[in-house]
Amino acid sequence: MDLSTPGHPSAEPFYQVQGNEQTLFEQAWRHRMPVLIKGPTGCGKTRFVQHMAHRLNLPLYTVACHDDLSAADLIGRHLIGAQGTWWQDGPLTRAVREGGICYLDEVVEARQDTAVVLHPLADDRRELYLERTGEVLQAPPGFMLVVSYNPGYQNLLKGMKPSTRQRFAALRFDYPAAADEARIVAREAAVDLALATEVVTLGHALRRLDQHDLDEVASTRLLIFTARMIGAGMPPREACLACLAEPLSDDVQTVAALMDVVDVHFG
16 A cells, blocks of 8 residues: 655646637536546556646555455554554545545455445445444545546446446546657656657557557556666667566567567667
């Protein structure tokens, strides 16, 4: 579980605006509406939430959801120590108490009992029930619930139920347009725009290889890693193998096919 409070960082997290997502997010926050962000891995969902937390000057609690994440992990639990038993708030409870943002990344990975906790917070009640302490917390105006998931990974067992999804205003993210993505890669990898453009052009070519049954295409994050390695002096082919081809597939033939595309671009 990754908990942080980047609502008050020393420097604003860099985010390249793509459209009206900032306005939609701000309006949802002002009208006390939860937000669902859908998009592929590494397209900037988490960075966008960090950026908006800084923009709105709100504390941010980020939770990386997983199969074993339970409602108690979000709400809190009683702990036992040398001084006896005490209650420790979970990240969701802390966000409600402080009037901040609670961001549940890949929410569909969490256990189903988490929906019972989220539903009263995601409708007009805006309440969090702490059964073990007997408290009912009313979320203050500043509180916002944000969740994200990758629709490409959805299946019958891990899709978000309509009863949950329809409680949220939704934003759909995708990988940026080539020019925008090149600026992002140049900024994040600390390389010149020419190299960033070359890496992004390769990335777009790799994304067209849908016939190779890739679970995921090359993310902006992987392009940043690749550009960073090349900028640091690693030969382009080695950087592409380590930061693009190998992370995308375990199949030897698929990796070889990806590297054939790399050789065309960096040959």
